[in-house]
Amino acid sequence: MTIKKRNPVAVQDAIKKVIDVVENESIMTLNIEDSLNYILAENVIATYDIPRFNKSPYDGFAIRSEDSNGANGDNRIFFKVVDHIGAGTTSDVKLGKCEAVRIMTGAQIPEGADAVVMFEQTTEEQQGFKIRKQFVHGENIAFKGEECKENEIVLNKGQMINSGVIAVLATFGYTKVSVYQRPTVAVIATGSELLAPDEPLQPGKIRNSNGPMIQALCQELNIKSTTYNIQEDNLQGCINIVEEALSNHDIVITTGGVSVGDYDYLPKVYDEINAEVLFNKVQMRPGSVTTVAYKENKLLFGLSGNPSACYSGFHLFTKPAILKMMNANEIYPPIVEAILEDDFKKANPFTRFIRAKITFSEQGMYATPAGFNKSNAVVAIAKSNGMIILPSGTRGYSKGDTVKVILTDHQSYERVLNL
Amino acid sequence: MTIKKRNPVAVQDAIKKVIDVVENESIMTLNIEDSLNYILAENVIATYDIPRFNKSPYDGFAIRSEDSNGANGDNRIFFKVVDHIGAGTTSDVKLGKCEAVRIMTGAQIPEGADAVVMFEQTTEEQQGFKIRKQFVHGENIAFKGEECKENEIVLNKGQMINSGVIAVLATFGYTKVSVYQRPTVAVIATGSELLAPDEPLQPGKIRNSNGPMIQALCQELNIKSTTYNIQEDNLQGCINIVEEALSNHDIVITTGGVSVGDYDYLPKVYDEINAEVLFNKVQMRPGSVTTVAYKENKLLFGLSGNPSACYSGFHLFTKPAILKMMNANEIYPPIVEAILEDDFKKANPFTRFIRAKITFSEQGMYATPAGFNKSNAVVAIAKSNGMIILPSGTRGYSKGDTVKVILTDHQSYERVLNL
Numbered sequence: 001m002t003i004k005k006r007n008p009v010a011v012q013d014a015i016k017k018v019i020d021v022v023e024n025e026s027i028m029t030l031n032i033e034d035s036l037n038y039i040l041a042e043n044v045i046a047t048y049d050i051p052r053f054n055k056s057p058y059d060g061f062a063i064r065s066e067d068s069n070g071a072n073g074d075n076r077i078f079f080k081v082v083d084h085i086g087a088g089t090t091s092d093v094k095l096g097k098c099e100a101v102r103i104m105t106g107a108q109i110p111e112g113a114d115a116v117v118m119f120e121q122t123t124e125e126q127q128g129f130k131i132r133k134q135f136v137h138g139e140n141i142a143f144k145g146e147e148c149k150e151n152e153i154v155l156n157k158g159q160m161i162n163s164g165v166i167a168v169l170a171t172f173g174y175t176k177v178s179v180y181q182r183p184t185v186a187v188i189a190t191g192s193e194l195l196a197p198d199e200p201l202q203p204g205k206i207r208n209s210n211g212p213m214i215q216a217l218c219q220e221l222n223i224k225s226t227t228y229n230i231q232e233d234n235l236q237g238c239i240n241i242v243e244e245a246l247s248n249h250d251i252v253i254t255t256g257g258v259s260v261g262d263y264d265y266l267p268k269v270y271d272e273i274n275a276e277v278l279f280n281k282v283q284m285r286p287g288s289v290t291t292v293a294y295k296e297n298k299l300l301f302g303l304s305g306n307p308s309a310c311y312s313g314f315h316l317f318t319k320p321a322i323l324k325m326m327n328a329n330e331i332y333p334p335i336v337e338a339i340l341e342d343d344f345k346k347a348n349p350f351t352r353f354i355r356a357k358i359t360f361s362e363q364g365m366y367a368t369p370a371g372f373n374k375s376n377a378v379v380a381i382a383k384s385n386g387m388i389i390l391p392s393g394t395r396g397y398s399k400g401d402t403v404k405v406i407l408t409d410h411q412s413y414e415r416v417l418n419l
Numbered sequence: 420m421t422i423k424k425r426n427p428v429a430v431q432d433a434i435k436k437v438i439d440v441v442e443n444e445s446i447m448t449l450n451i452e453d454s455l456n457y458i459l460a461e462n463v464i465a466t467y468d469i470p471r472f473n474k475s476p477y478d479g480f481a482i483r484s485e486d487s488n489g490a491n492g493d494n495r496i497f498f499k500v501v502d503h504i505g506a507g508t509t510s511d512v513k514l515g516k517c518e519a520v521r522i523m524t525g526a527q528i529p530e531g532a533d534a535v536v537m538f539e540q541t542t543e544e545q546q547g548f549k550i551r552k553q554f555v556h557g558e559n560i561a562f563k564g565e566e567c568k569e570n571e572i573v574l575n576k577g578q579m580i581n582s583g584v585i586a587v588l589a590t591f592g593y594t595k596v597s598v599y600q601r602p603t604v605a606v607i608a609t610g611s612e613l614l615a616p617d618e619p620l621q622p623g624k625i626r627n628s629n630g631p632m633i634q635a636l637c638q639e640l641n642i643k644s645t646t647y648n649i650q651e652d653n654l655q656g657c658i659n660i661v662e663e664a665l666s667n668h669d670i671v672i673t674t675g676g677v678s679v680g681d682y683d684y685l686p687k688v689y690d691e692i693n694a695e696v697l698f699n700k701v702q703m704r705p706g707s708v709t710t711v712a713y714k715e716n717k718l719l720f721g722l723s724g725n726p727s728a729c730y731s732g733f734h735l736f737t738k739p740a741i742l743k744m745m746n747a748n749e750i751y752p753p754i755v756e757a758i759l760e761d762d763f764k765k766a767n768p769f770t771r772f773i774r775a776k777i778t779f780s781e782q783g784m785y786a787t788p789a790g791f792n793k794s795n796a797v798v799a800i801a802k803s804n805g806m807i808i809l810p811s812g813t814r815g816y817s818k819g820d821t822v823k824v825i826l827t828d829h830q831s832y833e834r835v836l837n838l
Contacts, residue, residue, distance in 0.1 A: 012838045032616070036635045037830070050797065052625060057725075057795065059680035086652065086682050088612030090623040104680040106612055106724065106795075108623045119679060147791040147798060154798045162828050163635035164774075164800030167628040167726055170616045171797050193507030193525055197451070197589045204509040204527045206471060209586040216455045216582035233505065260538060261478035261523040263505050305525065306476075307586055332836045334829075336779050351838065360755050364783075372566040376476065376525075378469065378590050379566060379573045381583030389838055404838065409581050410753075410829035411456070417751045419431045419770065419808055419823065 006281035008288065010392070011316065011351050017278045018317050019324045019331060021294045024250075026181040032169045035161045037222045038179035039327045044155035044165070047172040049145035054109040057142045061100040061122065061129065062113035068135040076123070076130040085110065100128065109141060116140035158329040180327035185225040186245035187214045191256040191305055192232040192263065209378055210255040210303070210310045217314050221322055225253075233263035239272050242300070246273070250298050250325060253318060256305030259289045266291065266302045275300055283350045283392050286375030287313045306375040312353045312387060315408055333406040338365035340388070340401045347395035355384035358405055359414050367405050385409040425700035427707065429811070430735060430770050436697045437736050438743045438750060440713045443669075445600040451588045454580045456641045457598035458746045463574040463584070466591040468564035473528040476561045480519040480541065480548065481532035487554040495542070495549040504529065519547065528560055535559035577748040599746035604644040605664035606633045610675040610724055611651040611682065628797055629674040629722070629729045636733050640741055644672075652682035658691050661719070665692070669717050669744060672737060675724030678708045685710065685721045694719055702769045702811050705794030706732045725794040731772045731806060734827055752825040757784035759807070759820045766814035774803035777824055778833050786824045804828040 009017070027041045056062065063079055071077040079100040083093040087106040095101065095112035103109070103116065115135040122129035148154050155165060161179070169177055189211040197207050208230050218225040226249065231241050238257065245252045257266040258280070270277050275293035280302075282290050287309030291302035299321055303313040315333060323331035338358055346352075355370045355377070367388050371380035389404045390397060397403065428436070446460045475481065482498055490496040498519040502512040506525040514520065514531035522528070522535065534554040541548035567573050574584060580598070588596055608630040616626050627649050637644040645668065650660050657676065664671045676685040677699070689696050694712035699721075701709050706728030710721035718740055722732040734752060742750035757777055774789045774796070786807050790799035808823045809816060816822065 012836055015836060033631060033634060036638050048620070051795065052620075053623070055795075057793070059678055059683075084681075085623075086612075086680075087610055088624050088652075102681075104682060105678055106610070106625070142793065142795055147793075147796050155801055159801075160830050162801065162804075162830075163632045163639065164730065164797070164803065166635045167632035167730075167797050168801045170628040170631040171626050171726075173616050173620075173626055175617045191506055191525070193505075197592050198594050201467070201471075201592075204472070204504075205507050206525070207590050207592055209589040212452060212589040213582045213586035215452060216585045219455050220582065233507075259478055259524055261505075262503075262521075263523060264478075307590075311583065311586075330830070330834055332834045334779060334834050335837065337783075360753060364756075374476070374561065374566075376470065376474075376561055377566050378583070378586050382574055382578075382581065382587045384583065391838065407829075410826075411579050411581075411749070415749055415751045415753050417431055417434060418754065419810065 008281040008283045008350070009279045011282055011284050014279050014282045015317060015320055018292050018299065018321050021278065022297060022299060022321060022325055024180060024183065024325045024327055027178050028181050029176050029178055032166055032175060032177050035177050035179055036166065038161050040155060040157045040159050040161060040165070041178040041180045041327070043153045043157050044168060044172070046148045046150055046152045046154050048150050050147040050171065051142050051144055054144050055142045056103045056105060056107055056109060056116045056140070058116055058118045058140055059105050060103060060116050060118040060140070062103045062109050062116055063100045063135065064095050064112055065115040065135045065137050065139060067098045068115070068131060071131050071134050073132050076132050078125060078128055078130050080128040083110065114138060114141065158327060160328055182223055183250035183322055183325040185218050185223055185251045185253060186228060186249040187211055187225050188228045188231055188241055188245060188252065188254045189256065190231040190233065190238060190254055194230045196230060209307055210305065213307065213311065214253055214255070214314060221319065223322065233257065233265060235265045235268060238265045238269050242269050243273055246295065246298055246300065251301065251322065253301045253303060255303045255310050258291045258302040258304065270300065285350045285352050288350060290317065292317055304375070307378040308355060308373065308381060309375045311381050315387065315406060335404050335406055336365060337402050338367035338405045340397055340399055340403050341366050341368035343399050344390060344397040348390045348392055351392040352390040354388040354390070355380045356386050356388045356405060357384060358386035358407060365405070367403065427700040427702045427769070428698045430701055430703050433698050433701045434736060434739055437711050437718065437740050440697065441716060441718060441740060441744055443599060443602065443744045443746055446597050447600050448595050449598055451585055451594060451596050454596050454598055455585065457580050459574060459576045459578045459580060459584070460597040460599045460746070462572045462576050463587060463591070465567045465569055465571045465573050467569045469566040469590065470561050470563055473563050474561045475522045475524060475526055475528060475535045475559070477535055477537045477559055478524050479522060479535050479537040479559070481522045481528050481535050482519045482554065483514055483531055484534040484554045484556050484558060486517045487550060490550050490553050492551050495551050497544060497547055497549050499547040502529070533557060533560065577746060579747055601642055602669035602741055602744040604637050604642055604670045604672060605647060605668040606630055606644050607647045607650055607660055607664060607671065607673045608675065609650040609652065609657060609673055613649045615649060628726055629724065632726065632730065633672055633674070633733060640738065642741065652676065652684060654684045654687060657684045657688050661688050662692055665714065665717055665719065670720065670741065672720045672722060674722050674729050677710045677721040677723065689719065704769045704771050707769060709736065711736055723794070726797040727774060727792065727800060728794045730800050734806065734825060754823050754825055755784055756821050757786035757824045759816055759818055759822050760785050760787035762818050763809055763816040767809045767811055770811040771809040773807040773809070774799045775805050775807045775824060776803060777805035777826065784824070786822065
């Protein structure tokens with residue numbers, strides 16, 4: 001029986017160790033319709049002013065504002081309509097005194113006009129309309145370049161491509177966009193106790209839930225991972241499968257085999273393949289034996305075989321690393337403050353992460369444990385959308401205390417309609 | 420010139436009108452690895468207890484706790500190791516007095532044992548170990564059924580399938596899952612001023628950014644939409660394309676053509692195809708002319724042609740409707756409170772929605788306008804991750820005031836690592 005002494009590092013330091021060792025400058029070009037959630041690898045430059053021309057934001061009439069001088073309820077001024085512009089057409093008319101052009105939303109303001117009268121602001125007359133108020137220069141006009149100017153950098157590289165970015169690219173006529181490549185990920189569940197979900201149960205065995213869970217966690221980051229077969233506890237088998245996975249992927253995630261048990265072969269595997277272990281003990285519960293190793297700009301995540309520990313380890317270490325390797329600007333877990341809805345009287349020698357249900361309300365955010373919360377719990381993960389953080393060296397949290405929480409699942413907050 | 424009087428409805432009432440008219444009970448079966456982000460159409464039942472058996476949460480030795488009675492630093496008690504259990508194997512040994520079984524994390528506790536001594540709590544001896552503390556019944560044991568019991572409903576239908584749900588399904592041996600079908604969506608950008616992103620510019624014309632933007636907004640909801648060609652302002656053409664789209668989809672989203680202009684044909688289209696208009700004016704800016712119509716459990720969204728108005732309309736009306744038609748539990752926009760970082764002195768006769776950048780900090784959430792914010796703005800959408808709500812009938816908001824905001828993009832919050 002040999003227990004190698006491990007040196008536990010603080011969670012925050014461990015996260016930094018992971019993201020500090022990797023980078024990715026590999027770029028590829030995508031059609032804009034395939035680019036959602038990738039990271040911009042280039043600044044986006046305006047190819048023309050927006051608006052491209054002075055345009056009408058309303059349906060109405062383009063006029064010369066000076067012709068409206070003195071208009072009021074007692075002095076209605078008549079304008080003669082001399083042309084008509086729908087969106088997408090233009091008019092060559094140059095307005096004369098008290099002349100107007102009927103104009104539709106989005107259409108180009110004709111020469112000479114400097115204000116738009118909305119339909120609602122007119123009374124109809126033969127061949128024209130009357131107004132009862134004075135208009136000022138520029139009233140109801142969207143000016144050329146008021147949003148942005150040609151050659152301006154409108155979006156910076158490093159931004160994640162959202163629907164608005166796609167709208168901007170389309171506006172400026174970009175049909176292709178440069179993005180950073182995403183890392184490739186392999187998932188290997190290890191453990192002789194593991195059965196595939198479709199295998200019949202056997203004494204002492206359990207089904208592999210970590211593999212499918214990590215595949216889904218990667219999918220949430222828009223990464224299609226490669227899932228290897230379950231690897232039994234066999235040193236040479238582990239070495240072979242990890243080496244093969246590492247030769248074909250940027251990230252290899254294993255679950256299980258990182259503790260101090262007789263069949264915990266991952267520490268030995270990192271040794272045999274000459275990977276540098278960044279840490280093999282973290283000041284956290286669950287998942288203190290989470291191990292991350294590094295080799296040639298590739299990362300090996302040795303996550304716990306316990307589902308809750310595995311899940312926490314992914315959110316704390318793997319997700320920031322994937323985002324860093326995607327070259328995203330924002331890579332850290334989103335952390336907010338919430339009000340505890342339960343007591344946690346126990347001491348926290350290591351930082352405790354508790355799968356929790358976070359709710360938004362007008363009074364703020366609330367956090368309540370998502371269920372049975374031991375390291376091996378699985379149902380609580382499914383019911384959680386965040387993790388309560390109880391820092392190491394603390395104790396005695398009570399209902400009503402404010403704590404930090406990591407938001408993990410943004411789709412499941414309970415919410416009411418109350419604008 | 421005819422202006423039909425429209426009756427503006429409150430935003431909240433408009434949202435309710437939309438979600439009240441649709442439902443979807445269509446179910447399909449998926450492999451669990453394809454089910455992420457679908458909605459559970461059945462409760463998930465535990466097919467056995469979790470844990471399945473009393474198990475060791477640590478690497479160590481299983482003992483009978485009674486044999487440790489009286490152990491302390493001055494009275495170390497010796498245990499003889501009589502068997503060895505790795506995870507996935509079991510032992511037939513029945514423990515006798517001061518006998519122990521070496522046991523690995525996750526393995527089944529052997530008969531007679533009722534506590535586990537961790538490696539770190541022992542000193543090694545010939546053929547066994549000594550301990551210096553007393554163990555109580557159940558110490559360091561994960562008990563059969565302590566998380567959940569066979570036949571218990573562990574997850575309820577209506578929940579969105581996240582990575583944890585997939586782990587639960589795998590654990591219980593479910594390889595397939597019943598989910599609600601997602602609605603099918605057609606996108607039609609209308610307007611004679613619109614050019615495709617790859618077309619050369621022409622006077623008075625602009626590129627279609629709404630079509631690609633809505634396609635991306637659907638994709639964020641995991642819905643692959645059908646994008647039709649740009650439809651010019653032509654009544655019969657509009658009728659034909661909307662009818663065709665409606666015959667093949669549950670939702671038809673058009674952009675443009677809903678205002679009071681001479682070529683705004685959508686009101687006429689709804690009339691011609693006998694769709695019931697739920698509302699054609701909303702007490703909101705931008706996008707007051709947003710129109711939603713209904714026909715035979717299908718919805719027609721007439722969104723504004725102005726990008727910011729179109730984007731807001733999608734988040735306020737289309738997204739909740741899509742989630743309702745997916746049968747999600749949580750369908751409303753996530754609304755939180757944030758502190759304004761800018762003044763908004765103007766009156767808000769209608770509720771104003773301002774594309775905004777929301778930041779989390781330990782002091783709370785902050786909201787600042789994402790840029791130029793008129794209805795036709797497009798760059799500000801890309802820079803936003805939320806919308807500030809200034810309710811109708813208010814005025815004079817100042818920096819530092821607390822306002823409600825809708826969260827729209829959960830990936831782009833600026834965040835620091837501060838556990």
